[in-house]
Amino acid sequence: MAVIAQRQGDHRPALHFTPRTGFMNDPNGLVYTKGVWHLYYQLDDQQLVAGRPEWGHATSTDLLHWKRHEKAIKAPSEHESIWSGCCVLDCNNTSGQFDESTGPDDRIVAIFTLHTQGHQTQNVAFSSDGGYTFTGHKHNPVLDIGWADFRDPKVLWHAPSNQWVMVVAKCHQFKIGFYSSPDLIHWHHLSDFEGSGVRGYQYEMPNLVQVPFDDDNQRKKWVLFLSVGPGAPLGGSFTQYFLGEFDGTIFTSDDHYLRTADLGKDWYAAQTWFNSPDGQAYGIGWASNWQYCNRVPAERYRSAMSLPRKFSIREVPLNEATKSLSLISRPVDLNIVRMASDDMPIAFTHGSANVKPSTEVIYQRHMRGSGSFEFKLKIKSGTSSAGVLVDIANPSGHSVRLDFVVEREGMFISMDRGGIRTGSSWHHPLFDDKVCMWVPNTQSIYDVHVIVDAYVCELFAMDGAYAFTNTFFLQDGVASILSVSQDTAGTEVFDVHELCPLQRDR
Known part of the structure; x- marks a missing residue:
């Protein structure tokens, strides 16, 4: 009961991850390796409003009990900040940045947006200790198109085309850029996805992942998550998604239907874990809304993450005549x-x-x-x-x-x-x-x-x-x-x- 009393005094959730202090927003760098789920996140631990984020870090072995660690990636100067991105496991050393002293399951590469006033670029950093400390690439940035709003890279390995693929938001052009690389360092533009869904003020936090069907784990569908804020139908920020096919170059939406991943006010910036142990799709969102996140009651910290969710695809009836494939969201097992x-x-x-x-x-x-x-x-x-x-x-x-x-x-x-x-x-x-x-x-x-x-x-x-x-x-x-x-x-x-x-x- 002492644990309960302590948490009541702090009014913190028991299961939903919260930062120790400061302002937290988007989940970043989700990766699983060696029995550990890594959660990185946008964190400004110097104030209770969104400001100059860096990457906070937490780990879990069950997606319910979280242990906080020191910040994983810090800004190189007071005029820069580390915005959202992802992590991948470079087991085969495609980047050429690891030696034999680092085991395959410890070779984690972070790909993130470095933000300066009026300029955003994609950068990489390497970890040889399984994701606890990172060293920036000597020749950053690895992708720079000279834009002010070009951010939130999500990278996956596309086995059929034998390449890394990055999806990244071209925010104010309402496009998602697709880029390829053999080594996580040299990137080549493949295509852009545009013209679907709610546009609002800007596109953010894209995420491309294969999701298995509910009744057949061997059958999968490509899902492109896309966050918009502000401009959601319910107000503020929200996460939409598209179902389609990805051939290694182009993502083609099946029907261009707008589908909403969560119909509440407080689930944003959805991301999925890289390298989940069972081939399933697990993800998490930020449990807040940009309309009011800087103002909600707080003394030590602001914002929580949602519970991690397991995603699948199922045909859902919409009325007596029509069915549609939909993303199914279930909380992780709470037993x-x-x-x-x-x-x-x-x-x-x-x-x-x-x-x-x-x-x-x-x-x-x-x-x-x-x-x-x-x-x-x-x-x-x-x-x-x-x-x-x-x-x-x-x-x-x-x-x-x-x-x-x-x-x-x-x-x-x-x-x-x-x-x-x-x-x-x-x-x-x-x-x-x-x-x-x-x-x-x-x-x-x-x-x-x-x-x-x-x-x-x-x-x-x-x-x-x-x-x-x-x-x-x-x-x-x-x-x-x-x-x-x-x-x-x-x-x-x-x-x-x-x-x-x-x-x-x-």
């Missing part, structure tokens, strides 16, 4: 952090559920105060309107509410995170009080999985076909009380677990 529970409801002892007079409370539980828990719902679809309310409250009675409105065509899921309900005195005009997602009526039951962790709520519906990530801020402590109500019979609450890993580094 190792689930606290033992008999899953029986406990009487409400603090606060109020604040339910509508017409609703019936079907489940109430008072947690032990961790602020981190999960639950699942099965909500019956139908031809008439019905509603389910989920109140997530702290002992002071402040809460955030999930509202499920079932209609003939589908179900609306909304989150009320406004100050009247949460009690938060913090206010920002672009921090929406209510955020909404819609799920079409294509099955007899809507399945919903919700994970609450201090101030981050991630919701997955229809077995991962829809994701909905939002932050919220409760006055007077983290949530520990769950109440579920309905106005029409047909809802089941199950798999309610508190989540409390033993933290390695706080």
Whole structure:
């Protein structure tokens, strides 16, 4: 219980990665080697607003327990900063920068954007100790087209064409550039992808990856993630994606449909891990939004990462007549952090559920105060309107509410995170009080999985076909009380677990 009390005082998530101090944004350099998942990230540890980032570094053996390390890549001067990028494992020493004293699994190469006022270039750095320290290439930059907004390289190995491929944002031209290299140092332009999706103000954080199908891991589809900010349909920043084919030179979108990777307000800059051990696609996003990230309540640090997710592809029905291939997002397995529970409801002892007079409370539980828990719902679809309310409250009675409105065509899921309900005195005009997602009526039951962790709520519906990530801020402590109500019979609450890993580094 001492661990819980410490975390309550700090109001930090238990599972969602946070920096020790300072401002964090985009995930960078995701790479797996020697049983370790490496997470690098944009970090300005000198202030609580976005400023002059460098690369922070954390590692995990299970994607749930994180250990922080010293900054991995620092800016060479006070007039420069290290912006987003990636890492790859150069096992075969294609770069020629490693000798036999460095084992193949320790040869990590970082490719990143060096930012100076009015100029952005792509640079490389080499690590011979498995990604803990890096040495910059003597002849940086390795790619410079003379532009001010040309950034966020993501590199993969394309085996059929026997080459490294970089995708990089030509931000204000609304293009994604594709470049090839035999050695990670000399780059040649292949093609540009443009003309699809939301353009907003700029393109950022591209990511190209092969994702396996849900029912056949040997069958894969190319997915091009593309972040836009500001200019998202819900406001601010968001991550869209395209399904298509990549032949080593050109990415061709299957249908140019705009697909949104997460329909909440707080999931941005999605990236995937290089060299995952089982051939699956694992990724992570930044759990915030550029509309208000510099202003959210903070004392020591700002922002969290989302939970890591496992991605797959599945055909999802959109209505009675049409199906579409979609990205499926599921949180990594949480079994190792689930606290033992008999899953029986406990009487409400603090606060109020604040339910509508017409609703019936079907489940109430008072947690032990961790602020981190999960639950699942099965909500019956139908031809008439019905509603389910989920109140997530702290002992002071402040809460955030999930509202499920079932209609003939589908179900609306909304989150009320406004100050009247949460009690938060913090206010920002672009921090929406209510955020909404819609799920079409294509099955007899809507399945919903919700994970609450201090101030981050991630919701997955229809077995991962829809994701909905939002932050919220409760006055007077983290949530520990769950109440579920309905106005029409047909809802089941199950798999309610508190989540409390033993933290390695706080």
